[in-house]
Amino acid sequence: SAFHKSVRGSDENAALHYLARLLVAGDLLSPCRRLLCIACEDIGLAWPQAIPIVKACVDSALQLGLPEARLPLADATILLCTAPKSNAGVLAIDAAMADVKNGKTGDIPAYLKDSHYSGAKKLGRGLTYQYPHPYPGHYYPQQYLPDLLKGTVYYHYGDNKVEQAARHYWDAIKGGSDGNSGR
Numbered sequence: 310s311a312f313h314k315s316v317r318g319s320d321e322n323a324a325l326h327y328l329a330r331l332l333v334a335g336d337l338l339s340p341c342r343r344l345l346c347i348a349c350e351d352i353g354l355a356w357p358q359a360i361p362i363v364k365a366c367v368d369s370a371l372q373l374g375l376p377e378a379r380l381p382l383a384d385a386t387i388l389l390c391t392a393p394k395s396n397a398g399v400l401a402i403d404a405a406m407a408d409v410k411n412g413k414t415g416d417i418p419a420y421l422k423d424s425h426y427s428g429a430k431k432l433g434r435g436l437t438y439q440y441p442h443p444y445p446g447h448y449y450p451q452q453y454l455p456d457l458l459k460g461t462v463y464y465h466y467g468d469n470k471v472e473q474a475a476r477h478y479w480d481a482i483k484g485g486s487d488g489n490s491g492r
Contacts, residue, residue: 415455
């Protein structure tokens with residue numbers, strides 16, 4: 310917990326200290342698991358490339374074993390401590406899961422349902438779906454959420470460079486919307 314919280318708090322010195330305590334105790338799996346989680350939970354969309362980099366470091370550590378595992382794990386720890394942070398993905402999936410758990414689901418729009426089988430068209434499946442790639446920006450405004458959830462926004466862009474660039478990109482394509490509509 311102290312290791313994870315130190316990385317989340319961007320304190321590389323404290324994080325290295327707690328990593329050292331785990332490794333000196335012979336615990337290789339806990340820091341590997343924590344680093345993978347941190348890359349997704351705390352760095353996330355602010356720098357998505359951290360996920361495969363940390364995965365490579367963890368794979369290397371597990372292949373090397375102790376004491377050499379300390380090398381890629383230290384690199385991953387410092388990388389995550391000094392990386393920009395975002396938990397926007399965590400908040401988004403938790404909100405979506407809360408709706409599902411609370412029965413707030415609704416019927417999937419017919420044009421989004423599988424239409425690649427005999428009889429699907431008779432059921433109205435896939436009839437008005439618009440494949441977005443031929444359209445400008447590879448986007449076509451159509452409703453993807455069930456009617457019950459129309460307008461629901463789970464993901465809110467983080468205040469970091471990567472997520473703000475994505476927001477500006479989608480705002481331009483979607484005509485200045487909040488960047489979340491139709492998705």
